[in-house]
Amino acid sequence: MRSAVLKRAGGIEIEESGIPPFGEGEALVEMRAVGLCGSDTAAFRGCHPFREPPVVLGHEGAGRVAEAADGTIARGTKVAVLPLAFCGRCGHCERGLSHLCAYRRLPGAGLPGLLAQYVVLPRRALVPLPGALSYAQGALIEPAAVAWHTAGTAGVRFGSRLAVLGAGTIGHLTAAVARLHGAEDVLVTDVRPRALDLAARATGCRTLDARYGAVAGEGRAGAFDAVVVASGHQGCMDEALALCRPRGTVVVLPMFGETVRAGLNPLVLKEIRVKGSSLYTPGDFRAAAGAVARGALDVRPLITAEPAPLATAQDAFEELDRGSDVMKVLLDPAR
Incomplete structure (x- = not known):
């Protein structure tokens, strides 16, 4: 073989x-x-x-x-x-x-x-x-399970407002899972127009090209119940803390290749919870597999x-x- x-x-x-x-x-x-x-x-x-x-x-x-x-x-x-x-x-x-x-x-x-x-x-x-x-x-299904676990870690439920920083495979699928869970407003940011266009067409989310303007300003600072960091660029944590509402949740996904620095005052002043999200449980995997199998979570656009x-x-x-x-x-x- x-x-x-x-x-x-x-x-x-x-x-x-x-x-x-x-x-x-x-x-x-x-x-x-x-x-x-x-x-x-x-x-x-x-x-x-x-x-x-x-x-x-x-x-x-x-x-x-x-x-x-x-x-x-x-x-x-x-x-x-x-x-x-x-x-x-x-x-x-x-x-x-x-x-x-x-x-x-x-x-x-x-x-x-x-x-x-x-x-x-x-x-x-x-x-x-x-x-x-x-x-x-x-x-x-494997990356979909990562997204399923991430959405659970972020506490996404019906009516949630979620921002996802990064429109790669995991960011895209996290937005799709959030929609499946009933999220009311999903914003996805990236610097790649093609990735943003795919996310918008496939999930119905709002998108923001992070190459232009301040993400927090354009994306409605303090408006989101949860923010998922699905990109490890410098400045990602500053953007996430700015977008998150008081007592909201920031979920961090990537393995970082270098130290990421951030101003932590918003974390203290808004009492933001910061969580890591790693892999998935067998239950997450089987739930994602079921959603893909019955067509509720469509991975074909990827x-x-x-x-x-x-x-x-x-x-x-x-x-x-x-x-x-x-x-x-x-x-x-x-x-």
């Missing part, structure tokens, strides 16, 4: 190896669509905090079951991959916070990366999908091309590293 292995910063090679063995409670999955995200790009650049070469990247994926050890899932079943393993015994897991498990494992950090033709996964990591759903849509062959992995990562305007790059490891 073939795998795309990050051998060194900036260098991916396609390697051949045998099909991995699997045991009780596991299944062999043929991967058919794997999305590349910002953390994958950070690893490609050599600046990810824990994914280091040599490593197989990729954690947003969907495929079909090739074999299952115990027959609990039928061969050929289309599945999305829940790429997070937890112990179930630590204090965090016992409190229902399995996504913060002290012993959690992720693809490229204790679990196999998904940029491989075949991957062995525990049965509980496989979420069956309707046959009509494409593999590309299935791969986007899919602008069919998944490309695995052999193009190097080119795909180089394109992302240059700052591609493509919203979501997908690879098909079976091709």
Whole structure:
């Protein structure tokens, strides 16, 4: 089988190896669509905090079951991959916070990366999908789960007013999930007109081009119940604190490559809560999968091309590293 292995910063090679063995409670999955995200790009650049070469990247994926050890899932079943393993015994897991498990494992950090033709996964990591759903849509359930958890962390509910700083995949999906949850007013900011146009057309949100004018001034300072920081640019926290209403919530998503400085007086004067949001719980993942499967959460606008062959992995990562305007790059490891 073939795998795309990050051998060194900036260098991916396609390697051949045998099909991995699997045991009780596991299944062999043929991967058919794997999305590349910002953390994958950070690893490609050599600046990810824990994914280091040599490593197989990729954690947003969907495929079909090739074999299952115990027959609990039928061969050929289309599945999305829940790429997070937890112990179930630590204090965090016992409190229902399995996504913060002290012993959690992720693809490229204790679990196999998904940029491989075949991957062995525990049965509980496989979420069956309707046959009509494409593999590309299935791969986007993982970032949709991140957005689902983020909206929950922000306390989005019917009638909420939400601002999202950053119209990348997660920012776009957070706006879409907020609309699904009944948010009354959603504002999305970015410096990329194409991303803003896509967000407006797909989610019905208001948009603001952050290249022009002050985001807080144009976006109605102090008007939002919650502000999601989905971009790590300098000034993001100042913008978020300005947009947030008194006793509102700022939710921070990105892993920052450098120190972000902010004036904290608004946080004190408005008694703003600042929260981090990391990954998702299994419940978040399954809720997002259900919403995508029944069409309530439409991820298709993010899919602008069919998944490309695995052999193009190097080119795909180089394109992302240059700052591609493509919203979501997908690879098909079976091709």
